[in-house]
Each structure stands twice: as structure tokens, then as C-alpha cells.
Amino acid sequence: MGRAGLNRKTALATLTLTLAAEAPDLDVLGRFGGPAFGFAHHRGFTHSFLGTPICAAGVVGFVYLVWRLRGRKIKDPNLPPRWGLLFGYACLAGLSHILLDFTNNYGVRPFWPVSEKWYSWDIVFIVEPVMLGLLILGLVVPAIFGLVDSEIGVHKRGPRGRLAASMALIGVVLMWGVRDYEHRRAVNALASREYAGVDPLRVSAYPTWIDPFHWYGVVETPTFFALDPVSSLTPEVDPENEMEIRYKPKETPVTLAAKRSYLGRIYLD
Secondary structure, three states, X not given: OOOOOHHHOOOOHHHHXXXXXXXXXXXXXXXXXXXXXXXHHOOOHHHOOOHHHHHHHHHHHHHHHHHHHXXXXXXXOOOOOOHHHHHHHHHHHHHHHHHHHHHOOOOEOOOOOOOOOOEOOOOOOOOOHHHHHHHHHHHHHHHHHHHHHHHHOOOOOOOOOHHHHHHHHHHHHHHHHHXXXXXXXXXXXXXXXXXXXXXXXXXXXXXXXXXOOEEEEEEXXXXXXXXXXXXXXXXXXXXXXXXXXXXOOOOOHHHHHHHHOHHHHXXXX
């Protein structure tokens, strides 16, 4: 986002955007409270709309402190830091983090603490190689052309890489569009069938590592879960093909006690 043009509006934009985009993952510090506590607070407050401006304020405060300690030095004296704009950039970067986490199948709780409900788009893998490839190209291509320019004696003014960065971001959005379309096809294919003569209560399709056309299908019925791989390239799903059945166990005092425990409540949430 910085290279796409935001770094032309104020000094320290790239630093602020980078730190603010990573700041929500400070929730990993919750692991010092134990694995269950860390699990409970993962993608919690720092990944919410309420937490975004608070994290942004902390990032801008940190950048301001670094700027003061360095003697208020900046690369371009004609482009001073604009702290209100940097706070807006930090909020934007935090929201981009929430958006990225929303696209995978882990999801986020953006309305915490008003609502603990999880939301997930389920269209890309947790670590999406196609997206990483697009973003890496957006960084590397300008550097390569910069080396070529220096070899032939061409010197361009201003920050480099605006076009490549913009194209990389556009590529990510287009990739999301393709994945969303294929995801809807997979979900509809799963929902259109009966499973052991029973209509599904819920269906979900989760992405595989690279292939945008093959999904891990999960179907819930009143008595069992069906795990059924599905291809969004075909309009139908054969429930008997590679389908695995997981029957829902009966409630016992042991399972009820487990659900009431601290770890049980967190896990089920």
C-alpha cells in the first residue's frame, strides 16, 4: 500500500503501514498465559474494529518516538511526517490485516466485544502461495528495473515501484474474485445433494493449498458429519466418492464435563 502511492503523501508512511499491518498479531503474547489462554485470545481484541484504532495509536506513538530519538531525520526534507494522516494509514493497515484473516478459514471476530461471533470467507488457504507470489513480484520487479536503470545511467526521482505495487494489489483482488466464485460453486454442489438419504443442515467448503478448483467439503446432518472432497469444476458431487462419515457421539457425563471446562468452552467457541 505504501509503494502504491501512500508513501508520496507523508514521510514515515511505509514504516507506519508495515508496523500497523503486523500489530494485530501481537495477540501471540497471550501464549505466555498458557496455551488455552493464548488460544482464547487469538484473533480477538487486536483483530476487531474496536481494537484497530487503539493498535494504530500505539504504532504511531512508537513511530513518533523513533523519529524523535533519531533527531527528526527523514529522507526527504520536503515531505515531513503528517501525524494525523499516519494515524489514518495505520488504521487502514490494521483493517487490511483483518480483511486478510477474514479470507481464510480460521476467520475473525471483528465485532468483539459486542459479539463473539466468528466470520470467515473460506476462499484462500491460511498461507496463500498465489497471493504471496503476486506481492513478492510487486516488490522484486521494481528493484530489478532499478538495477537496470542504474547500469544505463538513468535516475528517476521519487519513490519507486508504484505501478508494480498497484498491479500486485489488483492481482490479489482478482484472485479473491476467482476464489469466491469457485467457492460458491463448491458450496452449492455440496448443498444440492442428499447424504445417506438425509438433507444437510449445513455445508462448508475449505480451500486446498494451491488448487483453486478442489475443496475440502464438510457436510453436517442431524446424526453425522460427512467429509467429502469437491471439485468446483464439475456441477455435481458424488457423495459416495471418497466420502468419510463421522457420526456424532452421544452425550455422556464425560463429554458434558469436558464442554464445561475452560478449554472445552474455548475450543467449542
